[in-house]
Amino acid sequence: MSHTLGIRQAQKQKTRQAFLDAALALLEEQSLSSLGLREVTRAVGVAPTAFYRHFRSTADLGVALVDEALGSLHPMVRTTVSTTGDSAERIARAVELIARHVAEYPAHVRFIARERHGGVQPVREAIRAQLHRFAEEVRAELAKDREAEGWSEDDLLMLAHLYVDQMLITASLFLEALEAPEDERERVTRLATRQLRLITLGRSHWLD
Amino acid sequence: MSHTLGIRQAQKQKTRQAFLDAALALLEEQSLSSLGLREVTRAVGVAPTAFYRHFRSTADLGVALVDEALGSLHPMVRTTVSTTGDSAERIARAVELIARHVAEYPAHVRFIARERHGGVQPVREAIRAQLHRFAEEVRAELAKDREAEGWSEDDLLMLAHLYVDQMLITASLFLEALEAPEDERERVTRLATRQLRLITLGRSHWLD
């Protein structure tokens, strides 16, 4: 299937990745709509014109960043809401997974949270589409649970969106607490756990 | 108490408000971190240097916008979670109130959603502080309900944050559906209503 790329293609992908990394670093302290093309090339160490060999515009780069940040996350989301273990275990595991992901890829999380409602329309659109995919996957996973019997497709999707949004909120809270002392992160863990517990409680009484 | 302002102070407040209005309009299509000082003065129709008579920087202007957008919202939030009527009525009323607010002040809502995780630290901080005030007020309101008997202060605050975040998510959804046909807004109404219902359901079984 994959015949090894030539030296040329490999080098191109390498600089492209350098663009993505540099941009992500610069975006820790600003929004995408204020990210300048020259700013990025300067950080990468190439001529401004080299940018156009990889991206049409900074908005285009932003969409690529969305794919990098969220594209590889789908397996994890599925694991997060998987049906193994009892309710309390699953919640603890989900919160733990989120915390670990934020600690490992803080810049990605920050980027998504920031640009979800940011000033660049194509990027907002890309994030919206990916989050909708997440919600659909969560719904499919929820449907497997025997607790989903009697639920309409629509109600399951409603719940899935609730979970996805809650995950993002939690991730954002962990992000804010990233540089703070340990007990601040512990506080976020307890808060998120109880919120998920309450939602799950409502879920189990939905059909009453 | 308030002795009528002189012509001078009145004129100053007038141009200051013009700055806020112009900035809010410009921020519909970009983030605060990319908003230029000259851009704003041009929109107001005034010399660039006049900006400094009112604000230290665009970040300062942003903080002022936070106060304008959220400062006057506290009474409404209290009404939203007020204890009159049964659960279903309260939820319907809350969603209706949010929809109406978004329709009336779309730019304000967009600004808050965008800059809550935006690239300007002082503005993020200001929004965070205001939302925390909201959560505290919601908690105080929830505590009045007889359903709150046996709840710890901490759990009540947890629930309050859940409600506040949910309000923002809902407002953001209404905002996206603002230019869409009526039935799209209807869909958002139904989604938000059911999500609130599920949360309320979890709330009523919290002490089981």
Place this chain on the structure above:
DNA sequence: AATTCCGGAGAACAGTTGTTAACTGGATGA
């Protein structure tokens, strides 16, 4: 071995940016 391809460099374009300094003229308070 000869030719084409193509990622990146260099220079130049007209416009833009934030910030400074010194000023004007009408409102304000003595």
Place this chain on the structure above:
DNA sequence: TCATCCAGTTAACAACTGTTCTCCGGAATT
């Protein structure tokens, strides 16, 4: 009435922006 105040102006600064066109040199193809 006169001196003071102060919101807004004008002019100028160096630094920056996105984009175009032309060129180079090594990889890829024939």
